[in-house]
Structure formats: C-alpha cells, structure tokens
Amino acid sequence: MAVNSAKLIEIINLIADDINANKEFLTELDSAIGDADHGINMSKGFKAVTEKISAMADKDCGSILKTTGMTLVSTVGGASGPLYGTAFMRAGQVVGNKTELNYDDLLVILEAALAGIKMRGKAEKGEKTIVDALEPAVEVLRSSSSVDAKLFEKAVEAAKDGVEYTKGIIAKKGRASYLGERSIGHQDPGATSTYIILAAIHKALNEKSS
Amino acid sequence: MVGIVLVSHSKMMAEGAKEIITQMIGDKVKIEAAAGTSDNRLGTDAFLIEQKVLEVFDGDGVLIIPDLGSAVMSAEMAIENLEEPARSKTYLVDSPFFEGAIAAAMEASFGKSLEEVKKAAENTRGMNKIA
Numbered sequence: 001m002a003v004n005s006a007k008l009i010e011i012i013n014l015i016a017d018d019i020n021a022n023k024e025f026l027t028e029l030d031s032a033i034g035d036a037d038h039g040i041n042m043s044k045g046f047k048a049v050t051e052k053i054s055a056m057a058d059k060d061c062g063s064i065l066k067t068t069g070m071t072l073v074s075t076v077g078g079a080s081g082p083l084y085g086t087a088f089m090r091a092g093q094v095v096g097n098k099t100e101l102n103y104d105d106l107l108v109i110l111e112a113a114l115a116g117i118k119m120r121g122k123a124e125k126g127e128k129t130i131v132d133a134l135e136p137a138v139e140v141l142r143s144s145s146s147v148d149a150k151l152f153e154k155a156v157e158a159a160k161d162g163v164e165y166t167k168g169i170i171a172k173k174g175r176a177s178y179l180g181e182r183s184i185g186h187q188d189p190g191a192t193s194t195y196i197i198l199a200a201i202h203k204a205l206n207e208k209s210s
Numbered sequence: 211m212v213g214i215v216l217v218s219h220s221k222m223m224a225e226g227a228k229e230i231i232t233q234m235i236g237d238k239v240k241i242e243a244a245a246g247t248s249d250n251r252l253g254t255d256a257f258l259i260e261q262k263v264l265e266v267f268d269g270d271g272v273l274i275i276p277d278l279g280s281a282v283m284s285a286e287m288a289i290e291n292l293e294e295p296a297r298s299k300t301y302l303v304d305s306p307f308f309e310g311a312i313a314a315a316m317e318a319s320f321g322k323s324l325e326e327v328k329k330a331a332e333n334t335r336g337m338n339k340i341a
Contacts, residue, residue, distance in 0.1 A: 037251075037252070037253075040251075041251075041253065044247075044249065044251070070257070073255065073256050073257060073284075073287070074247075074248060074255045074256070074257045074258070075247060075248065075249070075255075076247075076253065077219075077246075077247040077251050077252060077253020077254065077255070077280075078253055078279075078280050079279060079280035079283055081253065081254070081255070081256070081280065081284070082256055082280065082283045082284050082286075082287045083283070085256070085287075086287065120283060120286075120287065121283070174279060174280075175279055
C-alpha cells in the first residue's frame with residue numbers, strides 16, 4: 001500500500017460518502033440516547049471537508065489531515081466536532097510533511113487520533129464512546145511488528161465488536177450519561193461513526209491493490 | 211476590564227442572555243456570544259470561541275461561560291489554541307449559564323480582577339431565585 005496525497009483525499013471523500021449514507025442511522029441512534037444530531041452534524045462536517053480538501057492533491061498528507069480536522073472543528077457543531085477534529089489534527093501532526101503513507105503510518109495515525117480523542121473527551125474504554133471502537137482497533141494493529149491489509153481487516157472487525165460492546169454498558173460521557181442505566185441496550189453513535197470511518201478506510205485501501 | 215464570552219449551542223440563547231445583561235449593566239461591559247455553527251445550526255465552534263476571546267481580551271483576562279456538553283469541550287479546545295498572554299488569562303467557569311453570566315458581567319463592569327469575576331460567577335451555583 002502506498003497512499004499519496006491524491007489517494008488520501010479519495011479516502012477522506014469515501015469516508016464522507018459513507019457517513020452521509022449512514023446519516024439517518026446515526027441520527028436514529030443518537031435520538032435514542034443523545035440529542036439526535038450526530039448523523040446530520042457528521043454529514044455536514046465531512047461535506048465541508050470534501051470541499052476544503054478537493055484542491056489539496058499537491059499538498060503533503062499532514063496538511064490534508066490537519067485541514068480535515070480544522071474543518072470538522074468549525075462545522076460539526078456537537079461534541080464530535082472537537083473530538084474528530086482533534087483526532088485528524090493530531091494525525092496531521094504525526095504525519096507531518098510526508099507525501100506518501102503506508103500501513104505502519106496508519107498505526108501511527110490511529111494511535112495519535114486515539115490519544116487526541118481520549119485527551120479531548122477525558123474518556124477511557126468502557127464509557128460508551130468513540131474510544132470503545134477505536135481503542136480495540138489500535139490494539140489489534142499494535143499486536144504485530146508490522147501492519148498489513150489483513151491485520152487492518154482484523155482491526156476493523158475489533159472496532160465492530162467494540163460497537164456491539166457499547167450496547168451492554170452505561171454511558172458515562174455526554175448527553176447520554178444523563179440517562180444512566182436507561183442507556184443500556186443502545187449502541188453508541190460515536191463508536192458507530194468511528195467504525196464507519198475505519199470500514200471506509202479499509203474499503204478505500206482495498207479498492208485498488210497498489 | 212475582564213471580558214466575557216458566552217458559549218451556547220444556540221445563538222438565540224447566547225444573544226438573548228447578552229441582550230438582557232447589556233440592558234442591565236450597559237454596554238461598558240465587554241461581552242460577546244460565541245454560539246451556533248457557521249450555517250446556523252445548533253452547536254459550538256472552538257475557533258469561533260477563540261476569535262471572540264481575542265475580541266474581548268484587553269490584557270485583564272477573559273471568562274468563558276458555557277451552557278453544557280460540547281460547549282465545555284469546545285471552550286477547552288479554544289483555550290489550548292490561544293497564545294500567550296491571552297491563554298493563561300482565559301478561564302472556563304463552572305456556573306449556571308445565565309446567572310453566572312450576569313454576576314460575572316456585573317463584577318467585570320466594576321473593574322474587578324479575573325479571579326474575583328470568576329468567583330462571582332461560581333458563587334451563583336447555589337443561589338436562591340425565590341426568597
């Protein structure tokens with residue numbers, strides 16, 4: 001795998017497409033335990049991102065990720081704005097001025113994103129948040145000395161299991177935490193959007209075997 | 211003078227609070243609303259908050275008063291993004307939104323210090339509305 005700036009933009013566009021396709025599903029999940037805006041917020045944010053980065057194919061990967069994060073911060077509106085915004089901005093920082101990324105970079109990116117989200121949201125695993133999908137995925141990638149397509153597939157599976165796991169636990173963060181035990185039985189919208197993003201990346205990387 | 215930034219998901223809520231406060235205290239108090247998204251949806255925007263802090267900052271400091279949830283997170287992010295001298299003189303206050311804002315604006319208009327203004331806002335937490 002070699003992802004250059006043009007391919008990175010393609011991947012982010014695909015994330016935007018999949019978020020948009022799941023807009024109503026995410027909003028439905030959020031209406032059960034939150035404020036019913038996750039789908040629309042994320043979809044608006046990523047739409048703005050695709051417009052912002054469309055002409056950045058000649059820029060380095062770090063700048064593209066940083067612009068993505070900054071755009072999410074100012075357009076999403078809900079907590080997912082600063083959370084995903086920080087994730088992409090941190091990813092941009094660790095990638096720096098690279099113009100090509102590989103699977104090992106993907107681990108570094110997702111580690112930085114996870115650290116950023118945990119810092120911004122003051123969240124740990126088991127609190128019914130994005131972390132419950134992202135951390136298991138990062139743990140799978142860390143489990144081997146080098147990352148490849150197969151391992152990333154397992155990581156995406158782990159994120160999916162993480163989403164399932166959020167159904168059985170009490171929300172400790174955000175609007176859902178006001179519900180206490182009543183939040184049990186519902187899957188977390190943030191964990192779900194994280195899974196959608198990881199699955200979109202996986203799909204994009206396997207479109208063309210490069 | 212200490213500046214105040216009201217951070218709400220709703221532009222109407224933050225502007226409305228600002229309107230009442232300005233009517234009570236006059237326009238000498240430096241108070242700005244950072245609320246809603248750029249396309250007029252409910253939400254908060256860390257970069258807008260940062261910009262509003264800089265608009266009201268004159269060296270004496272700024273108090274940010276959030277409504278709830280992501281307003282707090284966006285405000286924290288805005289403070290981290292600030293540069294000195296504004297960064298270490300911008301505080302996020304844990305108070306009721308409207309009562310805290312009025313108390314803070316009142317103290318600020320008297321020329322009180324950042325710490326005193328913050329304390330005044332925090333002291334509204336257990337305030338009785340009905341005597």
